[in-house]
Amino acid sequence: xxxxxxxxxxxxxINGKYALNICESEAVQKIFSDYIGGKSLKTIAAxxxxxxxxxxxxxxxNMVSRVLENKxxxxxxxxxxxxxxxxxxxxxxIKAERTTYRNPVLQxxxxxxxxxxxxxxxxxxxxxxxxxxxxxxxxSETSDKENIEALIIKCAQLKYSAIKEVVT
Numbered sequence: 351x352x353x354x355x356x357x358x359x360x361x362x363x364i365n366g367k368y369a370l371n372i373c374e375s376e377a378v379q380k381i382f383s384d385y386i387g388g389k390s391l392k393t394i395a396a397x398x399x400x401x402x403x404x405x406x407x408x409x410x411x412n413m414v415s416r417v418l419e420n421k422x423x424x425x426x427x428x429x430x431x432x433x434x435x436x437x438x439x440x441x442x443x444i445k446a447e448r449t450t451y452r453n454p455v456l457q458x459x460x461x462x463x464x465x466x467x468x469x470x471x472x473x474x475x476x477x478x479x480x481x482x483x484x485x486x487x488x489x490s491e492t493s494d495k496e497n498i499e500a501l502i503i504k505c506a507q508l509k510y511s512a513i514k515e516v517v518t
Contacts, residue, residue: 391412419478424438477509
């Protein structure tokens, strides 16, 4: 089975070292800028002009989301920096605010609740790797449905075990 991307979008390898792919790295900067500016994942995906890879020219909101979550863009693990730490954190904060579930009971009658349990979630490298593998398999034309289902269940178990509850 052919892999869609070995190197994250925005990068290439030159003389055995990670380097910026100029067109793609500018697209990564635009993704962060547009998202921080208020655009939705779906809108950004629809506006992308540069193909994600040779097999996938059209973008979807999951691809954009993966770009926004990838810490390599702030210079981790030997990758050149594409966005600043501040931009990365801003995008993460906006993403968290947009996807946070607000319990209607807390909004309508807060005095009924003495303590509030908040869950914190920090994906591990293994969860990120597995999520990328699932997305890669879902994006491929020839996919093994049983293998994908098994990976999704295993990834969900890892995510569940990574949740930490904080009582306030």
